[in-house]
Amino acid sequence: DGGITQSPKYLFRKEGQNVTLSCEQNLNHDAMYWYRQDPGQGLRLIYYSQIVNDFQKGDIAEGYSVSREKKESFPLTVTSAQKNPTAFYLCASTPTATNEKLFFGSGTQLSVL
Amino acid sequence: AQTVTQSQPEMSVQEAETVTLSCTYDTSESDYYLFWYKQPPSRQMILVIRQEAYKQQNATENRFSVNFQKAAKSFSLKISDSQLGDAAMYFCAYGNYGGSQGNLIFGKGTKLSVKP
Numbered sequence: 001d002g003g004i005t006q007s008p009k010y011l012f013r014k015e016g017q018n019v020t021l022s023c024e025q026n027l028n029h030d031a032m033y034w035y036r037q038d039p040g041q042g043l044r045l046i047y048y049s050q051i052v053n054d055f056q057k058g059d060i061a062e063g064y065s066v067s068r069e070k071k072e073s074f075p076l077t078v079t080s081a082q083k084n085p086t087a088f089y090l091c092a093s094t095p096t097a098t099n100e101k102l103f104f105g106s107g108t109q110l111s112v113l
Numbered sequence: 114a115q116t117v118t119q120s121q122p123e124m125s126v127q128e129a130e131t132v133t134l135s136c137t138y139d140t141s142e143s144d145y146y147l148f149w150y151k152q153p154p155s156r157q158m159i160l161v162i163r164q165e166a167y168k169q170q171n172a173t174e175n176r177f178s179v180n181f182q183k184a185a186k187s188f189s190l191k192i193s194d195s196q197l198g199d200a201a202m203y204f205c206a207y208g209n210y211g212g213s214q215g216n217l218i219f220g221k222g223t224k225l226s227v228k229p
Binding site: 041044102106 | 159160216219
């Protein structure tokens, strides 16, 4: 079945540690996105990539980094510079770099120890 | 900058009844997309319905329909014959047409409870 796979489902970060969230899709989609969801809030865009080896900052990119070395993969690293990383992180993709429809993964809950 | 506002943090409906969730947005664009997404307790985001701004006809998907008022910048979701499985967070979202931005802007959500 085609879809978006996020791992792990739960992740814990120690202070000063960098952690990487995985996002893999087998939908052959060009564009991929990372969103952050805080309790009582909507989704906010962290980074997005419309093509391999290219990505742009979203609204809340500080403290995060990404790479897009393969079409299928768009990992997100939460660095130690992100002082409030506890949130639910959602990865999404679209067939092209348009807003026709976002396909979402099942998310990763990141918590700070 | 575009904004999306959902003024109802929580709503409740009796099973088999109809409920309407409100959404307003602000944009200077004439062409755009509007969406309703459902997020059940599993936290998986599920597309409920999509509306293209250039289409005057309101979108419908089975028990879900929208009332799209472009001039008023209003995009409400009506759920008919509510079922227990409809209980979830519902998010209204806006997307620029053409994809140069490549992202959606979400409201803060409405939590819908369905009473048996």
